[in-house]
Amino acid sequence: MRYENLLDSLGGTPLVGLPRLSPSATVRLWAKLEDRNPTGSVKDRAAFYMVTQAEKDGLLSPGSTIIEPTSGNTGISLAMVAKLREYRLIVVMPENTSEERRQLLRMYGAEVIESPAAGGSNEAVRLAKQIAGEHPDWVMLYQYGNEANARAHYETTGPELLADLPEITHFVAGLGTTGTLMGVGRYLRERKPAAKIVAAEPRYGELVYGLRNVDEGFVPELYDESVLTTRFSVSSADALRRTRELVASEGIFAGISAGAALHAGLAMAAKAVAEGERADIVVLIADAGWKYLSTGAYDGTLEEAEGRLEGQLWA
């Protein structure tokens, strides 16, 4: 495949069967390999759409400063786009994220402001909003509430899936900003009303839920519960175990959030088998494992890996 530049190569990622993880010939699992995007994650789609929309709206011109709260992948995607379009990028990222993300961001020329580990991404969002408030000329794309994030998936990921797998019955993905699930979910439901849209939410160690009271909680503005069929909370242990199964059974070296999505996908597969229904279940692989090597997720026993992951934001 030939493209004029890197951004043009966005999307069009492979959909590959998971024959060894699929329970039967009529209940099949598929993996959408989003690590095959320009910076190696699904977030390239949202970053490109959000920047393009801001340019159309006249908010950005060369030399503009973008500030964004992110746990890593969106920041890396934005850093690449910002580099090519000559914007300055400042990311606000929780300190309990992997070292690889920090190095990649710096490599692309982004500035990194760390937010406290306690409180996880909530704190990154709060701090980024505060800093943006102090600099009215800076642009916060705000992935948690930017419709272009979900639209990227409505216009690209969803159509790719339906074209490659017209018989799709389930779509399973990690729940973060909710953009992937909202965009793909709406697209599929319009065309296949019976499609099941399933969220896999990471369940972290207690540090991440270190709020002072429940009213400080956070629900992304993009989130619309009615798009989802169901939502699973997936522990670090289950996500790690499934991430390793992806390598062992199918040869796919994926990030840990992909393991969480696979865990939810296998639960839906078991349900389809129990009910005697045909199923073609797509699990979204948000990124590859490279950025998580330093967490020790792939090394030693599962218990050791789980211990090392305690308190880390792995998705």
Add this chain to the structure above:
Amino acid sequence: MAIEVRIPTILRAYTDGAKQVEGTGSTLGELIADLDSKHGGLGERLLDDGGLRRFVNVYLNDEDVRFLGGLDTPVRDGDTVTVLPAVAGGAG
């Protein structure tokens, strides 16, 4: 046997610091009422106008109860209920 309920750090003031408590009931609503009778004030932190509070997520065996039937979701001995505050997820 009873239903095991995992309590997040911010609500442990109501459970004398316990990470996990037990309760009974045939629905989630009954279970929460039972918990509130043993741990006064807990119910009010979870419920608002008769439904779950916006920033409170409750999972029955890891599945969000909002998709199962809310407070009417049937629960059984041996189930695990996890209460967590809604936070900005990862993957961002």
